[in-house]
Amino acid sequence: MPNEDTRMLKLAYQQMPYGIIILNQRNEIIFMNQMAEEIRGRSAQIIQGNNVLSCHPQKIKEVVARSLKALREEDPKNSNRMTIDKRNDKYYETNYIPIKNNNGSYLGSMLISKDITEQRKLEEKRLSHLKHFKEEADRLRAELQELFFSSLDSLIKTLEAKDKYTEGHSTRVADISRKIAQYSCDVSPQIDTIELASQFHDIGKVGIPESILNKPGKLNEEEFSYIKEHPILGEDILAPILKPKSIKPKPMKKVIRHHHERYDGRGYPDGLKEDEIPIGARILAIADSYDAMTTDRPYRNALTPRTALKEINSNLGTQFDPELGEVFLMLHDKGVIN
CATH class of the missing domain: 3.30.450.20 (PAS domain)
Incomplete structure (x- = not known):
């Protein structure tokens, strides 16, 4: 060159x-x-x-x-x-x-x-802004979650004012459901969702006339049709307020909607059977039935725990999931559930 x-x-x-x-x-x-x-x-x-x-x-x-x-x-x-x-x-x-x-x-x-340098500093500024936005989003999410729980608590109080027999029922059912879920390895990521759904599973009853909820005798077919609507009403009531992502709205609503399905497919509202029923709803069905049987109702006195356990055991595979039912019976036998 x-x-x-x-x-x-x-x-x-x-x-x-x-x-x-x-x-x-x-x-x-x-x-x-x-x-x-x-x-x-x-x-x-x-x-x-x-x-x-x-x-x-x-x-x-x-x-x-x-x-x-x-x-x-x-x-x-x-x-x-x-x-x-x-x-x-x-x-x-x-x-x-x-x-x-x-x-x-x-x-x-x-x-x-x-x-x-300029690109790096712009990236640092962007990351700083993202951190600020995340902190602000977390703060707003916490506020929304607090509002969410306050709203649901108000609904529970409204229901208990209408139906004195439901007082404490949801809290006890939530406690039983959580314990069953904790001992069921397949549902460990869903424990909080199942417990929360159990706490508010009967919220749809706010839309049912008090005369039906508190009727001392057996319900006729028309009255029972109202009762069968409460899982759907519960899902509809919760839909607008189940917005915060941390609440996992879809699984929670499905647990509430399907907690009266039966393992043999003869339940309501959709006639689902076996694994078609969300596992949270299968757990809730056992907890709900046990607490309902062992507390006073307008139409009958409470059954003894022993009688209620026999009833659940005799309905494993028909009304209740047999594996989850065995977990419940084992926990009751060990004194975890009493």
């Missing part, structure tokens, strides 16, 4: 907005432009001819050495790393590029450093 062309090429390298260092096969610096001098804080006249590793602190020499070694491989990939100039509050990204002849033999390498 004519001397004039060589001089022009060097001038072009010197005026580039990137730091450029060219190394020979022995990783010795044979060229370093002005931008590279600024980035490295070293003069080309002083370090030219030195091994490039001497320009780096001891703790990152191994990283640079590995990058340079990789360039000698038969089919190397360009590698890059980020360096930080704490003194000047600057960030640089350096790309390591192999230099080869026409035969593919390795001659040396080129290190091209780019100032990425």
Whole structure:
């Protein structure tokens, strides 16, 4: 190459907005432009001819050495790393590029450093904003959740004012459901959802006339048809307020809707059977039935726990999930449920 062309090429390298260092096969610096001098804080006249590793602190020499070694491989990939100039509050990204002849033999390498301070600071600002938005979203979610529970608590109080026999029922059922769920390995991620659904499973009864809820005798067919609507009413009542993502609205609504389904498919409202019924609803069905049997109702006195347990045991596989029913009976036998 004519001397004039060589001089022009060097001038072009010197005026580039990137730091450029060219190394020979022995990783010795044979060229370093002005931008590279600024980035490295070293003069080309002083370090030219030195091994490039001497320009780096001891703790990152191994990283640079590995990058340079990789360039000698038969089919190397360009590698890059980020360096930080704490003194000047600057960030640089350096790309390591192999230099080869026409035969593919390795001659040396080129290190091209780019100032990425502005991009980095924009990214830091973006992450800071995201953190702020997340904190604000968490705060709003907590407020919504508090409002959610307050709303449901008001509905429960409304129901208990209408039907004195339901007082404490939901709390006891929720406690039993949680214990069954805790001992059922398949539902451990759903425990909180099942407990919450159990707490509010009868909320749909707020839409049923008090005369039916508190009737001392047996319900006729028309009256019972009203009762059978309460799981659907409960799902509809909760739909508008089950918005916070942490509440898991869909599973909770399904547990409430299907807690009167039967294992044999003869339940309501949809006639689901066996595994078609959400597992949370199958758990709730057992807990709800046991507490209902062992407490006073308008139409009968409470059964003894022993009688209620026999009733549940005799209906495993028909009304109740047999495996979950066995878990319930075992927990009662051990005194976990009493």
